[in-house]
Amino acid sequence: MRHSLPILTFFLLTACVGKAAPQPPLTAVVPFTAAPTPQVTETLYAPPPEPLPDFPVIGYLPDYRSLNRAWAAHLTDIIYFSAEPRADGTLDTSRLSEETWQTLAELKQAYGLRVHISFGGWERDGAFAQMSASLQARQVFITHLLEFLQTHDLDGVDFDWEFPKTEAEFNNYISLLTETKAVLTPYGFWVSVALPAESNFPLGEFAVVDRIHLMSYDRGEQHSTYVQAVTDVQAFLEAGIPPEKLILGLPFYGREMSPPYDTFSYAQIVQAYAPAPNVDEAGGIYFNGLNTIRQKVCYGIGERLGGFMVWEIALDTEDASLLNQIYNLAKGKESC
Numbered sequence: 001m002r003h004s005l006p007i008l009t010f011f012l013l014t015a016c017v018g019k020a021a022p023q024p025p026l027t028a029v030v031p032f033t034a035a036p037t038p039q040v041t042e043t044l045y046a047p048p049p050e051p052l053p054d055f056p057v058i059g060y061l062p063d064y065r066s067l068n069r070a071w072a073a074h075l076t077d078i079i080y081f082s083a084e085p086r087a088d089g090t091l092d093t094s095r096l097s098e099e100t101w102q103t104l105a106e107l108k109q110a111y112g113l114r115v116h117i118s119f120g121g122w123e124r125d126g127a128f129a130q131m132s133a134s135l136q137a138r139q140v141f142i143t144h145l146l147e148f149l150q151t152h153d154l155d156g157v158d159f160d161w162e163f164p165k166t167e168a169e170f171n172n173y174i175s176l177l178t179e180t181k182a183v184l185t186p187y188g189f190w191v192s193v194a195l196p197a198e199s200n201f202p203l204g205e206f207a208v209v210d211r212i213h214l215m216s217y218d219r220g221e222q223h224s225t226y227v228q229a230v231t232d233v234q235a236f237l238e239a240g241i242p243p244e245k246l247i248l249g250l251p252f253y254g255r256e257m258s259p260p261y262d263t264f265s266y267a268q269i270v271q272a273y274a275p276a277p278n279v280d281e282a283g284g285i286y287f288n289g290l291n292t293i294r295q296k297v298c299y300g301i302g303e304r305l306g307g308f309m310v311w312e313i314a315l316d317t318e319d320a321s322l323l324n325q326i327y328n329l330a331k332g333k334e335s336c
Contacts, residue, residue: 055308056077056307056330057077058076060079061079061081061314063096063097067104068313071323075323075327077115078104080100080116081312082120084119084124084126085141087137089138089141091141091144093148108153114190115152115155116190117149118157118194119157120160121162132169138175139179145184146187146189156190157180157190158193159173159191159193170201170205177193181208181210190211192209193212196219197231197232203239207245210245211306212236213247214236214248216232217249222257224286225280230299237303244305247305247309251311252315253265253312256284256286257286269285277289278291290321
């Protein structure tokens, strides 16, 4: 998972919304280099509507953030970000704290939370290319991964290689994902992969995993619009990905619409500009306000997607306003 996918195209800066009182300059969010229309048919005797599925709400927790126990009440899954593969297939989990693992285990018991480990991320690919190119190294990796999942009582693994550069690397990645799922599924573990919609390789090949976390953000000047989310989802569906495997990613940060394109947490934006729920631009920053988050979640529910993913949960306001909105809609506590 990343905070700053390469910016493909930027347009002229549009006017900011609102005129907030002067505020001290915001501090950019630490990137992880240091640091994604229901149709109704009418029938004479309509059957009862099909019950909505139980939409997961998945939050990424980077190792450089503090874990807030209160988040667990509005999440179904937490992905602890991130470890790296070594070339020989062993695991580099040095960034991940045993204290955090213990807290996550306690939250799992208290809330039924599912807990996953992430491998990779922007500038955290480690030795994906070397490891995945060797059948023996892939087998070593999967063996060590299975042991780690069992030892820490986890629920799954999330892969985020950004990105395979050649067709050979892509094929090796698919082999790694396929072999990992074949070994882990009998033990009840989930296998997921984080992906953008733009790719030089066929998206449909990623159907081998249980979940695809669609990184529908960092996509131009207004980096995460509703229209972009719909476009990204449709790209995966048209590629043959079943909707129930597709997890729509939602950003809890904003990005400047002009150089240097710094990022800021939603909490910082709210504190500095107090934007109305229907506002997505302030101070030259584009973000997702409450209404846009709601619109995206309702679209995902209507499309019967597999759930919703957040990058990243620590960037929300203190009262977790965005996370609560997602959870309440996903769990039917609020209707669309």
